[in-house]
Amino acid sequence: MARRKKVYEGKAKILYEGPEPGTLVQYFKDDATAGNGAKKDVIDGKGVLNNRLSEFFMTGLQSIGIPTHFIRRLNMREQLIRHVEIIPLEVIVRNFAAGSMAKRLGMEEGTVLPRPIVEFSYKNDELGDPLVPEEYIIAFGWATQQDLDDIVSLALRVNDFLSGVMHGVGIKLVDFKIEVGRIWENDYPRLVVADEISPDSCRLWDVETGTKLDKDVFRRDLGSLSDAYTEVARRLGVLPSNVTHRPKPTLIN
Ligand code: 5GP
Numbered sequence: 720m721a722r723r724k725k726v727y728e729g730k731a732k733i734l735y736e737g738p739e740p741g742t743l744v745q746y747f748k749d750d751a752t753a754g755n756g757a758k759k760d761v762i763d764g765k766g767v768l769n770n771r772l773s774e775f776f777m778t779g780l781q782s783i784g785i786p787t788h789f790i791r792r793l794n795m796r797e798q799l800i801r802h803v804e805i806i807p808l809e810v811i812v813r814n815f816a817a818g819s820m821a822k823r824l825g826m827e828e829g830t831v832l833p834r835p836i837v838e839f840s841y842k843n844d845e846l847g848d849p850l851v852p853e854e855y856i857i858a859f860g861w862a863t864q865q866d867l868d869d870i871v872s873l874a875l876r877v878n879d880f881l882s883g884v885m886h887g888v889g890i891k892l893v894d895f896k897i898e899v900g901r902i903w904e905n906d907y908p909r910l911v912v913a914d915e916i917s918p919d920s921c922r923l924w925d926v927e928t929g930t931k932l933d934k935d936v937f938r939r940d941l942g943s944l945s946d947a948y949t950e951v952a953r954r955l956g957v958l959p960s961n962v963t964h965r966p967k968p969t970l971i972n
Contacts, residue, residue: 730756731769731919743802744793747773747915753938755847760937767795768948769917774798775957776916779884785876787912788900803900803913806862809840809848810870812878813894817922818935819850820894829893829929835878837871842898869910870899877912885923888954890932893922918948 723735726743730752735744747766752759770792777789790799813836816826820836839856840848856862862870874897882892897920900913914920918933925932932951937944952958 731766732915737799737802741802742790743800744797745800745915746797751919751934751937751944753934755844758938762937762944764945765919765948768945768952769915769919770796770798771957772917772948772952772955773915775955776881776884777912780877780880780912783876783880785873785880785912786909788902788914800913801900801902801911803902803911805842805913806866806870806899806901806910807842808851808856808861808870808899809842809896810874810899811838811840811894811896812836812874813838814878814882815891815893817893829924835875837874866901866910873899873910873912877916881916881921884955886926889926890951890954891924891926893924895921918951923951 723744725733725735727734731748731750733746733748735746737743747770749761749763749766750759751762751765774789774792777787780787781789788800788803790801792798813820813832815828815832816824816830817828820826820838821828821830839851839853841851841855841861842848853864853867856867857864877897878892878895881895885892895916897912897916898914900911901908902911903909921933922935923932924930931939931941932947934944936942936947949958
């Protein structure tokens with residue numbers, strides 16, 4: 720088979736040229752990093768789980784009319800996606816205080832926020848993805864005011880969907896990060912959810928016990944990351960077949 724052209728390699732994923740113009744193949748690695756690469760490990764099977772989970776969330780979003788870059792899953796570690804212009808922002812939605820917000824404001828983790836809060840970080844590893852106000856984003860031309868209005872409503876719709884799906888399986892969606900891409904259709908730009916949605920980019924706590932089921936398990940040395948992600952996948956019914964044997968559904972005539 721001809722070698723594929725690598726377009727980009729990040730900390731957790733690789734992008735290859737896709738089979739048709741305007742497409743890419745997104746490969747999920749097993750690498751885990753935290754603290755902007757300061758802590759690194761390889762977690763067996765993480766890429767397989769994140770590929771499945773991201774497929775599950777992206778197809779769910781599409782089923783309620785939220786556009787995403789996802790086309791289809793190709794195999795255990797790869798999915799076909801649309802080639803988008805990534806807006807250089809991390810769009811973070813928070814329902815409860817945690818992580819950098821809790822630290823910055825001296826809040827107790829888990830404090831319920833008065834309403835979902837959307838914030839933006841400038842995507843730049845060397846700078847550690849600094850939080851930026853809308854004023855910077857518009858002044859530096861990373862996105863227009865119209866884009867930002869659209870991104871906020873997109874992010875809040877994603878939040879409603881993900882919070883509901885997670886609540887249904889006993890998981891609290893504390894916060895998450897998405898990336899947004901721009902695609903051009905007949906000279907008109909359209910914003911779509913891009914990158915991935917997985918426990919790497921969300922904070923997920925068990926509703927009953929508060930147990931963390933996300934990348935904080937790795938960031939804070941709280942136990943097995945693959946056990947946590949497997950639990951999320953198990954609850955959502957999206958475990959890959961070689962990880963465990965799901966009972967077959969009973970067919971009723
Ligand atoms: P915080 O700003 O509290 O560190 O993160 C807020 C949310 O965004 C968390 O769910 C976290 O996992 C996610 N997040 C923030 N930055 C990144 C990043 O660089 N990569 C990934 N995968 N997720 C991030």
